[in-house]
Every structure is written in C-alpha cells, then in structure tokens.
Amino acid sequence: APPPADAPTIFDKIINKEIPANIVYEDDKRPFSALPDLQRVLAFRDINPQAPTHILIIPKVRDGLTGLSKAEERHIDILGRLLYTANVIAKQEGLDDGFRIVINDGPNGCQSVYHIHVHLLGGRQMNWPPG
Ligand code: 5GP
Numbered sequence: 001a002p003p004p005a006d007a008p009t010i011f012d013k014i015i016n017k018e019i020p021a022n023i024v025y026e027d028d029k030r031p032f033s034a035l036p037d038l039q040r041v042l043a044f045r046d047i048n049p050q051a052p053t054h055i056l057i058i059p060k061v062r063d064g065l066t067g068l069s070k071a072e073e074r075h076i077d078i079l080g081r082l083l084y085t086a087n088v089i090a091k092q093e094g095l096d097d098g099f100r101i102v103i104n105d106g107p108n109g110c111q112s113v114y115h116i117h118v119h120l121l122g123g124r125q126m127n128w129p130p131g
Contacts, residue, residue, distance in 0.1 A: 001107070002066065002067070002106060002107070002111075002114055003066075003114055005064060005066050005070070005114075007114065009113050009114055009115045010113060011058055011062075011113060011115040011117070012062075012115070014042070014044060015042055015058075015060055021044040021045070021047075022044055022045040023042065023043070023044045024043050024044060024045065024055055024089060024092070024093075025041070025042070025043035025057075025085060025088070025089050025092070026040075026041075026042050026043070027039075027040035027041050027042070027060070028040075036077075037060070037061055038059070038061050038063055038074075038077070038078055039059075039077050039078050039081050040059070040060040040061070041057055041058065041059055041060060041078075041081055041082055041085050042057075042058055042059075042060050043055050043056065043057040043058070043085060043089055043120075044056060046119070050121060051100075051121040051122060051123055051124050051126070052122070052123025052124055053093045053095060053099070053120065053121065053122040053123040054119065054120070054121050055086075055089055055093070055119075055120040056117045056118070056119060056120075057082050057085050057086050057089065057117060057118040057120060058082075058115055058116065058117045058118075059078045059082065059115075059116065062115050062116070063075070063078070065078070065115075065116040066114040066115065066116065067103075067105045067106060067109075067111055067114060067116055068103050068105050068116060069105050069106060070116075082116075082118045083101070083118065086101055086118050086120045089120055090120060090122060093120075093122065093123075095120075095122035095123065098122070098126075099120060099121060099122035099126075100119075100120075100121040100122065100126040101118055101119065101120060101121075102118070102119040102121065102130075103116070103117070103118055103119070104119075
C-alpha cells in the first residue's frame with residue numbers, strides 16, 4: 001500500500017541538497033521572479049537509468065501531490081509546468097528524434113517514490129505497448 005501522504009521521501013533530500021543528484025534544471029528563487037513557489041520544478045538524472053537519457057522532473061514543493069491520482073484543481077499549474085519543463089529538457093538533451101514521458105501511479109503503476117515525478121526517457125527507440 002502507498003505510504004501516508006505526509007511521509008517524506010528521498011526526493012526531499014535531493015531538493016534540500018542533503019544528498020547529491022545530477023541536477024539538469026532548477027527553477028530558482030530569483031528576486032522579482034513571478035513564479036510562485038508551488039510552481040517551481042527541479043529535474044535530475046535518475047540514479048538507475050532505463051535509457052541513455054532518463055531524467056525525473058518533480059515539484060520542489062509536494063503540496064499533497066504524492067502521485068497524479070491525488071491531483072486537485074490547485075495543482076493544475078504545477079502539472080502543466082512539469083510537462084512543459086520535460087519538453088524544455090528534451091530539447092536541452094538533444095532528443096530531436098522523440099522521447100517518452102511516463103508518470104507511474106500507485107502499486108499497479110509501479111510507483112516507488114510518493115512525490116509526483118515525470119520520467120523523461122530518450123536516446124534510444126522506446127517500445128509500445130509498455131510491459
Ligand atoms: P517511480 O518508480 O516511483 O516512478 O520512479 C522513482 C524513480 O526514482 C526510479 O526510477 C528510481 O531509480 C529513482 N530514484 C530513487 N531514488 C533515487 C535517488 O536517490 N536519486 C535519484 N537520482 N533517483 C532515484
């Protein structure tokens with residue numbers, strides 16, 4: 001069963017720079033930036049890559065979004081930004097021949113970290129349907 005909604009995850013330590021991660025994108029707290037805290041994202045390379053490019057894009061503030069299935073109307077902006085940023089990073093990574101976006105949810109979706117994240121996979125031919 002999924003852990004309680006307030007249980008911290010390993011991603012908190014990555015966000016707080018308590019454990020290292022190979023960060024490829026971060027919305028910083030710039031003075032005069034109009035981007036609200038709840039819409040800031042962080043992206044880093046997956047520690048167990050399933051493709052030549054495998055990046056995780058996450059909200060810097062979880063705000064109850066343990067998984068996509070917990071989404072509420074207040075999350076619409078951050079959900080949009082996660083996907084938009086995946087596209088920005090795909091270009092940054094040179095994935096010009098295409099890529100795969102995955103969001104695993106819950107036990108049947110093989111979700112293992114309960115802080116919503118978008119997987120960006122590329123650099124090889126992806127298969128469909130998935131296993
Ligand atoms: P999920 O299975 O929940 O969709 O994906 C979680 C992903 O997080 C997995 O692909 C896993 O390899 C990755 N992951 C778990 N712990 C760490 C970590 O400490 N650092 C990094 N960079 N990735 C992690």
